[in-house]
Amino acid sequence: xxxxxxxxxxxxxxxxxxxxxxxxxxxxxxxxxxxxxxxxxxxxxxxxxxxxxxxxxxxxxxxxxxxxxxxxxxxxxxxxxxxxxxxxxxxxxxxxxxxxxxxxxxxxxxxxxxxxxxxxxxxxxxxxxxxxxxxxxxxxxxxxxxxxxxxxxxxxxxxxxxxxxxxxxxxxxxxxxxxxxxxxxxxxxxxxxxxxxxxxxxxxxxxxxxxxxxxxxxxxxxxxxxxxxxxxxxxxxxxxxx
Numbered sequence: 729x730x731x732x733x734x735x736x737x738x739x740x741x742x743x744x745x746x747x748x749x750x751x752x753x754x755x756x757x758x759x760x761x762x763x764x765x766x767x768x769x770x771x772x773x774x775x776x777x778x779x780x781x782x783x784x785x786x787x788x789x790x791x792x793x794x795x796x797x798x799x800x801x802x803x804x805x806x807x808x809x810x811x812x813x814x815x816x817x818x819x820x821x822x823x824x825x826x827x828x829x830x831x832x833x834x835x836x837x838x839x840x841x842x843x844x845x846x847x848x849x850x851x852x853x854x855x856x857x858x859x860x861x862x863x864x865x866x867x868x869x870x871x872x873x874x875x876x877x878x879x880x881x882x883x884x885x886x887x888x889x890x891x892x893x894x895x896x897x898x899x900x901x902x903x904x905x906x907x908x909x910x911x912x913x914x915x916x917x918x919x920x921x922x923x924x925x926x927x928x929x930x931x932x933x934x935x936x937x938x939x940x941x942x943x944x945x946x947x948x949x950x951x952x953x954x955x956x957x958x959x960x961x962x963x964x965x966x967x968x969x970x
Contacts, residue, residue: 731818737796738822739829741789745798746833746920748785752778753848754841776899783891783898799914800826801945805873808949810958811881823916830920838924851921852910858932862940864908868901870944872913877952912937 756775765771790796795812797803800823806812807819814822837849854861875897883890905911912918918937922928 731821734794734796734818735821735825737793738798739825739832741786741793741796742798742826742829742916743833743836744789745786746830746917747837748782749917750834750837750849750851750921751841752782754845757848776895779899780892780895783894784887787887787891797822798826798829798916800916801869801873801914801941802876804942805877805945805949808946809877809953826916827919830916831923832920834920834924851924852912852918852937853921854909854932854936856908858936861909861936864905865911865913865936866940866944868905868909868911868944869913869941870948872898872901873945873948874952877948877956882956909936913941915941 752775755778756771759774759778760766760771765774786798800819803812803814803819803822807814807816834851838846841849856864876894879890879893879897883893901913902911905913910918915938918933919928922930922933922937927933
């Protein structure tokens with residue numbers, strides 16, 4: 729896929745990702761209300777199923793769009809691990825497209841969602857001091873990136889099982905980071921929501937939601953490559969002539 733086509737696909741997929749993933753809280757509320765569920769554990773089960781379905785859908789959409797992605801740290805991590813077809817040039821083009829898609833997704837969601845549900849929209853927000861938030865985003869992004877490598881590259885071949893494992897990894901990390909940074913673990917998604925509050929230009933935003941996640945993702949890629957080095961291709965030996 730050409731760089732421009734890849735960027736367009738990334739922008740579209742990121743738009744859909746921000747629009748859908750930020751609706752998880754509202755979707756859980758509607759389903760729980762419909763079935764008269766008020767307890768936290770059944771509601772968490774509903775959320776888990778919603779996330780699982782979203783992962784399945786976006787796995788399919790990413791495949792249909794020729795390997796499109798919605799997270800700049802994912803592109804950077806695969807490049808750092810020596811995987812995929814990305815170059816520095818393609819990454820430099822795809823990242824702004826993902827950011828634009830995230831901004832469009834957050835704007836569309838806020839515009840279309842009735843105002844009395846806005847408090848249920850799930851977007852990253854810094855709830856601690858900057859240094860703690862940066863550490864949290866870096867660690868969370870490191871863990872999610874490393875686990876994605878393990879599950880996607882070394883995990884089961886079943887698409888259903890693979891996405892279920894990703895769901896089981898993602899949800900605990902989101903819960904763990906909810907009192908720190910949201911969390912985001914996706915700079916494009918964080919930028920889209922920061923744009924709404926006009927905090928996307930602050931140094932705090934770039935430190936917490938860009939620098940730290942990129943460091944965490946790239947470290948995860950390097951460690952994965954050390955622990956699981958690619959197989960060495962053996963050159964065929966030439967037969968000696970008698």
